[in-house]
Amino acid sequence: MPEHRVGTQEKFEAARQELLAEEKELTRRSDELARKRRELPWVPVEKDYSFETEDGTKSLADLFDERSQLLIYHFMFGPPYEAGCTVCSSIADTLDPNVVHLKARDVTLICSSRAPLDKLLAYRERMGWSFDWVSTVGGDFHRDLGFLNTEDELRPFLEGDIPPIVRQMAELSGTDVLGYVTEAPGLSAYAISDGTVYRTYVTTARGLELAMAYYGLLDRTPMGRHEDGEQMFWLRRHDEYGKT
Numbered sequence: 001m002p003e004h005r006v007g008t009q010e011k012f013e014a015a016r017q018e019l020l021a022e023e024k025e026l027t028r029r030s031d032e033l034a035r036k037r038r039e040l041p042w043v044p045v046e047k048d049y050s051f052e053t054e055d056g057t058k059s060l061a062d063l064f065d066e067r068s069q070l071l072i073y074h075f076m077f078g079p080p081y082e083a084g085c086t087v088c089s090s091i092a093d094t095l096d097p098n099v100v101h102l103k104a105r106d107v108t109l110i111c112s113s114r115a116p117l118d119k120l121l122a123y124r125e126r127m128g129w130s131f132d133w134v135s136t137v138g139g140d141f142h143r144d145l146g147f148l149n150t151e152d153e154l155r156p157f158l159e160g161d162i163p164p165i166v167r168q169m170a171e172l173s174g175t176d177v178l179g180y181v182t183e184a185p186g187l188s189a190y191a192i193s194d195g196t197v198y199r200t201y202v203t204t205a206r207g208l209e210l211a212m213a214y215y216g217l218l219d220r221t222p223m224g225r226h227e228d229g230e231q232m233f234w235l236r237r238h239d240e241y242g243k244t
Contacts, residue, residue, distance in 0.1 A: 042198035043198060045190070045197045047144065052134060054117075058134070060197050061192060067103070069108070071110075072190070073109070074111075074145065074185055078113070081175050084113070086172050086173070086233075089238075090235055096129040096131050110131060112134050113134075114139060121133065126239070127238070147183070157181065185208060187207070189201040
């Protein structure tokens with residue numbers, strides 16, 4: 001544990017009240033951003049996407065499951081992967097128990113990946129999840145949202161110094177670096193009205209931290225995320241902690 005300044009309860013309370021004012025301002029700012037997010041223009045989805053599901057091939061509209069809103073987590077699990085991305089798996093741990101609560105608010109939440117459906121469902125069983133998981137038919141759905149990269153697009157990255165964390169994550173997924181970074185994570189939101197599907201929101205990268213609950217909790221501990229300078233990522237699938 002690193003050295004840290006020590007003070008009295010009175011000094012702590014004074015500093016805590018100053019911090020609380022900033023936290024409340026951040027909460028109000030977050031509420032304002034949520035309002036602006038809801039006010040984004042809706043874009044009609046004109047392409048006919050298809051998905052393999054446990055109940056056969058479905059369209060994007062079918063995935064709403066008779067609700068008016070749809071959230072799709074674009075899970076990094078490409079055709080060459082032997083296991084889902086470690087980070088995406090940690091996110092799925094948060095998503096899975098929230099499915100029932102979202103349904104109560106007229107929202108269907110699913111995951112979408114490019115790996116074959118049987119591989120996705122086998123991994124879902126291993127992880128103990130129950131959310132619906134679909135396999136895209138072709139790459140257009142993820143590609144059109146920026147969650148699928150070509151080798152040519154990745155060439156500058158591949159010809160540079162590959163960060164050790166990327167190599168680690170690729171190895172943990174049972175693929176090489178190219179196979180791993182071809183995929184990208186993301187979250188997209190949709191509404192359906194009078195039979196028309198609209199895309200209403202898309203995010204990726206740190207925009208996904210809302211579903212990484214452990215970071216919010218770590219941010220409130222004395223040492224925080226404690227990741228600075230780490231060459232290898234600490235995160236593992238929930239059934240891998242403690243294994244050598």
